[in-house]
Amino acid sequence: MGEVIVVTSGKGGVGKTTTSANIGTGLAAEGHKVVLVDTDIGLRNLDVVMGLENRIVYDLVDVTSGNCRLKQALIKDKRFSNLFLLPAAQTKDKTAVSPEQMKILAKELKEEFDYAIIDCPAGIEQGFRNAIAGADRAVVVCTPEVSAVRDADRIIGLLEASELRNPKLIINRLRPAMVKRGDMMDISDILDILAIELIGVVPEDESIVVSTNRGEPAVMDQGSKAGEAYRRITRRIKGEDVPLMNLEVPSGIMDRLKRLVGIR
Amino acid sequence: MTRTEHVALKGTREGLVLYLDPAADFRLLMNELDNLLKNSEQFLQGANVRCYAGKKEFSEDEQENLTAILRENHLELAGWLSTEEVYVPGKTQSYANEERDARLWEEGMSEGRCLFMERTLRSGKSVQFEGHVIVQGDVNPGAEIIATGNIVVLGSLRGVAHAGAMGNRKASVSAYHLAPTQLRIADLVTRAPDDETDGRGPEIARIKDDQLTVEAAGMNGWRGKAR
Ligand SMILES: Nc1ncnc2c1ncn2[C@@H]1O[C@H](COP(=O)(O)OP(=O)(O)OP(=O)(O)O)[C@@H](O)[C@H]1O
Ligand SMILES: [Mg+2]
Numbered sequence: 001m002g003e004v005i006v007v008t009s010g011k012g013g014v015g016k017t018t019t020s021a022n023i024g025t026g027l028a029a030e031g032h033k034v035v036l037v038d039t040d041i042g043l044r045n046l047d048v049v050m051g052l053e054n055r056i057v058y059d060l061v062d063v064t065s066g067n068c069r070l071k072q073a074l075i076k077d078k079r080f081s082n083l084f085l086l087p088a089a090q091t092k093d094k095t096a097v098s099p100e101q102m103k104i105l106a107k108e109l110k111e112e113f114d115y116a117i118i119d120c121p122a123g124i125e126q127g128f129r130n131a132i133a134g135a136d137r138a139v140v141v142c143t144p145e146v147s148a149v150r151d152a153d154r155i156i157g158l159l160e161a162s163e164l165r166n167p168k169l170i171i172n173r174l175r176p177a178m179v180k181r182g183d184m185m186d187i188s189d190i191l192d193i194l195a196i197e198l199i200g201v202v203p204e205d206e207s208i209v210v211s212t213n214r215g216e217p218a219v220m221d222q223g224s225k226a227g228e229a230y231r232r233i234t235r236r237i238k239g240e241d242v243p244l245m246n247l248e249v250p251s252g253i254m255d256r257l258k259r260l261v262g263i264r
Numbered sequence: 265m266t267r268t269e270h271v272a273l274k275g276t277r278e279g280l281v282l283y284l285d286p287a288a289d290f291r292l293l294m295n296e297l298d299n300l301l302k303n304s305e306q307f308l309q310g311a312n313v314r315c316y317a318g319k320k321e322f323s324e325d326e327q328e329n330l331t332a333i334l335r336e337n338h339l340e341l342a343g344w345l346s347t348e349e350v351y352v353p354g355k356t357q358s359y360a361n362e363e364r365d366a367r368l369w370e371e372g373m374s375e376g377r378c379l380f381m382e383r384t385l386r387s388g389k390s391v392q393f394e395g396h397v398i399v400q401g402d403v404n405p406g407a408e409i410i411a412t413g414n415i416v417v418l419g420s421l422r423g424v425a426h427a428g429a430m431g432n433r434k435a436s437v438s439a440y441h442l443a444p445t446q447l448r449i450a451d452l453v454t455r456a457p458d459d460e461t462d463g464r465g466p467e468i469a470r471i472k473d474d475q476l477t478v479e480a481a482g483m484n485g486w487r488g489k490a491r
Contacts, residue, residue, distance in 0.1 A: 075462065146405075150405055150406050153386045153387040153406060154386060154388040156386055157388060157389055158388075160386075169349065192420075193422070252490070
C-alpha cells in the first residue's frame with residue numbers, strides 16, 4: 001500500500017509544482033513507482049514542467065466523473081517507465097471535483113503506486129480541500145518572505161484541523177548572499193514561527209528556470225544546486241537521515257538550525 | 265463597558281449584562297442596541313446575555329423584537345435580571361463583589377473566567393472570550409485574541425491581542441516574547457515597536473496614566489507601581 005503526499009503552500013508561485021515534479025522524479029529515479037497528480041484544475045502546469053503537455057488525452061476530471069478509467073488517463077513519463085502523471089483539466093474549475101471523489105481516487109492510486117504526489121493549487125478554498133482530502137502526509141513549501149510564511153502558517157493550521165498532522169517544510173528560493181546581508185529572512189526566523197520539521201532548503205537557482213522550460217526536472221541534473229537539494233529532500237521523504245546542504249549560511253545559524261530540526 | 269445613551273453592555277463575573285433604560289422609548293432602545301452591537305467586537309458572538317430594565321416589563325412583541333436583534337448580532341437572550349440580582353449604583357447588595365474586586369486589585373490580583381489554550385494559534389485563527397485567555401504556546405502573526413479580561417501568552421505573541429475588550433482599562437497583556445502586530449487594551453491601541461524585540465524577556469503591557477505602557481514582567485509589575 002502506497003502513500004499519498006500533498007505538496008501545498010497557501011501562497012501562489014512559491015514552487016509547489018516545481019517541488020512536486022522534482023520529488024516525484026527523484027522518487028522514480030530511486031526505483032519507486034510514482035504518480036504525480038495535478039489538482040490545479042483550470043491552471044494546470046505540472047504537465048509542462050514534466051514536458052508531457054502534448055500527450056494529454058484524458059484528465060483528472062475525466063477520471064473522477066467516470067468518463068474514462070484511471071489507466072487511460074495516466075501519462076507515462078519520458079524518462080522513467082515507473083513514473084506517471086495524472087494531469088488536471090484545463091477547461092473546468094475547482095468545483096468539477098469533490099473532496100469525496102479525491103478520497104476515492106487516492107485509495108485507488110495507493111493500490112497501484114508507492115507514492116502519489118499531489119500538486120495543490122494556491123489558496124485555501126475548494127482546490128486546496130480537494131488536494132488534501134485523500135492525503136496521508138503533507139509537505140508545505142514556503143519562500144523566505146513574510147507573506148509566504150504567513151500563508152504557510154495558515155495552511156499548517158488548516159492541515160492540523162484536517163487531521164494532517166506533522167507536515168514537513170521545504171524552504172524554496174533561498175538566497176544565501178541576501179540572508180548574509182540581512183536582506184532576507186533566514187531559516188531560523190522562519191522555523192521560529194512555523195515550528196514544523198524542515199526537510200529541505202532549495203536555493204534560488206537559474207537551473208530551475210531552464211529545467212522548467214525544457215520539461216526536465218532539475219533533480220536529474222547532477223550539476224544543479226537546486227537539483228542536489230531536491231535529491232536530498234527525496235531521500236528525507238523516504239525517511240532517510242540526510243544532512244542539510246551547506247548553502248554557505250553562517251555557521252552559527254546552521255548550528256541553531258540543526259538543533260531546531262533535531263539533526264544531532 | 266460599551267454604552268450609548270440609554271443602553272449599556274457590561275461584562276460581569278457572571279456573564280454579559282445588557283442594561284436597558286426603563287424610562288426610554290422601546291424603539292429608541294432597539295435602535296441604540298442595534299448600533300451598539302454592530303459597532304462592538306465580534307468576540308461577543310455566541311455569548312449569552314441577560315437583560316436588566318429595572319421594574320419595566322416588556323410586552324411579548326417587544327421581547328421578540330429584542331431577541332431578534334440580539335440574534336442578528338449572534339447573541340442569545342438568556343433571561344432577565346431583577347433589581348436584586350443586578351448591581352445598580354447606590355444599592356448595597358452587590359457591593360460585596362465590587363469591594364472584593366477592589367481589594368484583590370490592591371493586592372495585585374484579579375479573578376474571573378479563564379480560557380486555557382494548550383496550543384499555538386496560527387495565522388487566520390481568532391479566539392474571542394469573555395474572561396481571561398492563557399495561551400500555552402505562541403500567537404503567530406495573522407492570529408488574534410480578543411478577551412474581556414487579561415491575556416497571557418507563554419510563548420511569543422506576534423499576532424493581535426485585545427485585552428479588556430469590553431472597556432476594562434485594568435486589563436493587561438503579557439507574554440514571554442511580546443512582539444504583537446498590534447496590541448489593544450480597552451480603547452487604546454498601539455503597534456509593535458519597529459526595533460528588534462528579540463531577547464528582552466517576559467513583558468507586560470497595561471494602561472498607566474491613559475498610556476499603553478510595556479515593561480519587564482515581574483520587576484516593575486504591581487509593586488513597582490506603588491513606588
Ligand atoms: N528554486 C528556484 N529557483 C528559481 N526559480 C524558481 C525556484 N523555484 C521555483 N522557481 C520558479 O518560480 C515560478 C513558480 O514556481 P511554481 O510554478 O513551481 O510555483 P507554484 O507554487 O506551483 O505556483 P502556483 O501557485 O501558481 O501553482 C516558476 O517560474 C519556477 O520556475
Ligand atoms: Mg503550481
